[in-house]
Amino acid sequence: xxxxxxxxxxxxxxxxxxxxxxxxxxxxxxxxxxxxxxxxxxxxxxxxxxxxxxxxxxxxxxxxxxxxxxxxxxxxxxxxxxxxxxxxxxxxxxxxxxxxxxxxxxxxxxxxxxxxxxxxxxxxxxxxxxxxxxxxxxxxxxxxxxxxxxxxxxxxxxxxxxxxxxxxxxxxxxxxxxxxxxxxxxxxxxxxxxxxxxxxxxxxxxxxxxxxxxxxxxxxxxxxxxxxxxxxxxxxxxxxxxxxxxxxxxxxxxxxxxxxxxxxxxxxxxxxxxxxxxxxxxxxxxxxxxxxxxxxxxxxxxxxxxxxxxxxxxxxxxxxxxxxxxxxxxxxxxxxxxxxxxxxxxxxxxxxxxxxxxxxxxxxxxxxxxxxxxxxxxxxxxxxxxxxxxxxxxxxxxxxxxxxxxxxxxxxxxxxxxxxxxxxxxxxxxxxxxxxxxxxxxxxxxxxxxxxxxxxxxxxxxxxxxxxxxxxxxxxxxxxxxxxxxxxxxx
Amino acid sequence: xxxxxxxxxxxxxxxxxxxxxxxxxxxxxxxxxxxxxxxxxxxxxxxxxxxxxxxxxxxxxxxxxxxxxxxxxxxxxxxxxxxxxxxxxxxxxxxxxxxxxxxxxxxxxxxxxxxxxxxxxxxxxxxxxxxxxxxxxxxxxxxxxxxxxxxxxxxxxxxxxxxxxxxxxxxxxxxxxxxxxxxxxxxxxxxxxxxxxxxxxxxxxxxxxxxxxxxxxxxxxxxxxxx
Numbered sequence: 237x238x239x240x241x242x243x244x245x246x247x248x249x250x251x252x253x254x255x256x257x258x259x260x261x262x263x264x265x266x267x268x269x270x271x272x273x274x275x276x277x278x279x280x281x282x283x284x285x286x287x288x289x290x291x292x293x294x295x296x297x298x299x300x301x302x303x304x305x306x307x308x309x310x311x312x313x314x315x316x317x318x319x320x321x322x323x324x325x326x327x328x329x330x331x332x333x334x335x336x337x338x339x340x341x342x343x344x345x346x347x348x349x350x351x352x353x354x355x356x357x358x359x360x361x362x363x364x365x366x367x368x369x370x371x372x373x374x375x376x377x378x379x380x381x382x383x384x385x386x387x388x389x390x391x392x393x394x395x396x397x398x399x400x401x402x403x404x405x406x407x408x409x410x411x412x413x414x415x416x417x418x419x420x421x422x423x424x425x426x427x428x429x430x431x432x433x434x435x436x437x438x439x440x441x442x443x444x445x446x447x448x449x450x451x452x453x454x455x456x457x458x459x460x461x462x463x464x465x466x467x468x469x470x471x472x473x474x475x476x477x478x479x480x481x482x483x484x485x486x487x488x489x490x491x492x493x494x495x496x497x498x499x500x501x502x503x504x505x506x507x508x509x510x511x512x513x514x515x516x517x518x519x520x521x522x523x524x525x526x527x528x529x530x531x532x533x534x535x536x537x538x539x540x541x542x543x544x545x546x547x548x549x550x551x552x553x554x555x556x557x558x559x560x561x562x563x564x565x566x567x568x569x570x571x572x573x574x575x576x577x578x579x580x581x582x583x584x585x586x587x588x589x590x591x592x593x594x595x596x597x598x599x600x601x602x603x604x605x606x607x608x609x610x611x612x613x614x615x616x617x618x619x620x621x622x623x624x625x626x627x628x629x630x631x632x633x634x635x636x637x638x639x640x641x642x643x644x645x646x647x648x649x650x651x652x653x654x655x656x657x658x659x660x661x662x663x664x665x666x667x668x669x670x671x672x673x674x675x676x677x678x679x680x681x682x683x684x685x686x687x688x689x690x691x692x693x694x695x696x697x698x699x700x701x702x703x704x705x706x707x708x709x710x711x712x713x714x715x716x717x718x719x720x721x722x723x724x725x726x727x
Numbered sequence: 728x729x730x731x732x733x734x735x736x737x738x739x740x741x742x743x744x745x746x747x748x749x750x751x752x753x754x755x756x757x758x759x760x761x762x763x764x765x766x767x768x769x770x771x772x773x774x775x776x777x778x779x780x781x782x783x784x785x786x787x788x789x790x791x792x793x794x795x796x797x798x799x800x801x802x803x804x805x806x807x808x809x810x811x812x813x814x815x816x817x818x819x820x821x822x823x824x825x826x827x828x829x830x831x832x833x834x835x836x837x838x839x840x841x842x843x844x845x846x847x848x849x850x851x852x853x854x855x856x857x858x859x860x861x862x863x864x865x866x867x868x869x870x871x872x873x874x875x876x877x878x879x880x881x882x883x884x885x886x887x888x889x890x891x892x893x894x895x896x897x898x899x900x901x902x903x904x905x906x907x908x909x910x911x912x913x914x915x916x917x918x919x920x921x922x923x924x925x926x927x928x929x930x931x932x933x934x935x936x937x938x939x940x941x942x943x944x945x946x947x948x949x950x951x952x953x954x
Contacts, residue, residue: 382917
């Protein structure tokens with residue numbers, strides 16, 4: 237470790253300084269009721285994004301991407317996800333403006349906590365050591381618990397934060413126990429060392445229990461059945477911009493470490509864990525989609541749908557092949573785009589704190605705001621995986637990966653459940669186009685329009701011209717695959 | 728079998744371990760919060776002794792100073808400040824205690840069954856590991872084929888436990904250590920946000936009358952001056 241290694245950490249250092257600066261700005265004379273907070277945050281995110289690019293150019297061509305005693309790696313996989321998180325958080329910041337203005341809560345701490353959560357995500361996706369992954373995960377989770385309870389005077393929000401906190405703490409304990417068992421068996425927590433230790437190892441039950449506990453802890457974070465019970469309550473109770481954050485950025489971060497740990501650390505025992513994860517994946521798709529049908533509250537419906545999407549994304553991890561890892565990256569991206577768009581449209585409909593979240597609120601949206609109704613249709617089709625949208629590409633990769641590695645039955649369940657999911661997505665479309673609604677106006681502020689328009693353009697563009705994205709994803713997933721394929725004899 | 732699981736250390740471990748488990752059960756069973764806190768203190772001290780048995784003196788000292796010293800004093804301070812002498816006489820056990828007990832026992836048996844000789848990476852842990860510092864040097868190293876390259880070479884050196892932990896924490900685990908400091912900062916911000924009292928709209932309407940009167944008087948005084 238030398239002084240020049242700090243270039244690896246440059247984005248995190250800048251973001252940490254920025255997030256702390258956000259706490260100090262109101263102390264040194266900003267009296268505009270925090271109207272400039274949004275711009276400060278966006279500038280900090282922009283500088284961080286630029287520094288991600290600068291530092292990634294600095295490390296291009298280095299043989300060793302891990303540094304700081306092999307704790308922290310800046311590889312193409314991490315860079316892909318860092319830029320994705322930065323994009324998602326910037327969109328959430330833009331969405332939060334109206335909520336903060338109406339709710340009279342201080343915007344500075346809110347944006348600062350979002351930035352700290354982002355910092356945690358960036359540390360965890362760069363972590364190649366289970367301890368650094370874990371502390372990053374905890375930094376993200378702790379910020380999310382506080383943000384979920386940001387409506388302090390609303391009982392639902394406090395309840396959501398409490399549930400999220402307690403279940404999150406339990407899941408962290410499970411995760412840590414799994415990590416400690418893996419450490420006991422392998423003698424190291426570094427993913428490369430774990431990989432090396434496992435390559436000469438035969439199955440033993442302490443290791444299996446360790447991997448299961450680690451997997452259970454991660455399944456809590458991505459909300460897969462049977463560890464999903466917190467999701468609907470937390471998504472419903474949290475302030476809507478925070479729900480958007482939890483269901484996009486936070487989930488993408490959990491997927492990224494899931495993929496990294498299972499692809500580059502634990503792949504030798506794929507035969508042992510894949511059957512268990514396949515069951516989890518099948519249950520998530522079935523329970524998530526069937527439960528979503530019965531919901532009238534849109535936030536709960538999207539919560540169940542996000543449980544189902546966790547099941548789809550698990551397909552890419554279970555299959556452990558080139559298609560699979562590309563599928564996870566692609567799917568995470570298109571899922572984040574579609575979901576951010578949907579939350580932006582929901583926020584346009586909200587009139588006061590919790591409105592705009594029943595399916596009825598969408599009645600007759602076509603007459604009130606034809607363009608945003610169309611955007612909503614595109615986002616829902618993308619979540620359902622219908623061809624002209626980006627969602628199709630993601631699902632295609634995941635399902636093909638499952639078939640390639642012999643999980644045909646799981647792919648069949650996934651296709652059937654996608655069909656089921658179209659039922660409740662189309663319910664919203666029917667409400668928007670065929671029903672008569674109250675003539676409440678749509679209060680689309682500039683930033684909400686911007687978020688929805690960007691997500692709409694990206695969803696359509698990537699659906700029609702997916703080539704550049706697929707190339708990028710192939711490049712970004714290369715390094716993770718090298719190890720997994722070496723062990724497999726290049727399947 | 729290593730020497731620490733035999734003879735005197737084993738006897739001490741069994742005694743102290745039993746006290747630790749018993750007192751941690753008493754922490755949740757006591758009705759008087761002060762008693763609970765004192766049993767928690769006893770648990771912390773027993774854990775410190777367990778660390779000493781494993782020759783991790785530094786962690787033991789930190790355990791006593793930070794947990795037994797700092798955190799417990801805060802606990803006791805708060806308990807005495809809010810002056811709760813006895814919890815109300817209600818059921819201590821949940822209705823589901825039988826099920827919970829069965830699940831707990833099952834998990835205990837599962838975990839106990841995992842701990843067998845030969846399962847863990849290093850069945851004879853080298854206790855010197857806890858007191859070794861590796862310094863790295865760039866050296867010229869002759870390869871097998873005769874070429875000489877510059878390479879980082881580790882040189883282990885036996886030092887005290889505190890120094891070994893310090894080197895580990897501030898060099899190998901530097902990044903996670905820094906992230907934990909951010910974690911504590913976020914925890915503090917969160918506590919302030921939750922603890923801070925926001926005035927809601929109806930509270931502002933019911934601002935105490937004397938404050939309104941005072942502003943009224945101030946305004947009158949100002950007006951009389953300007954007149």
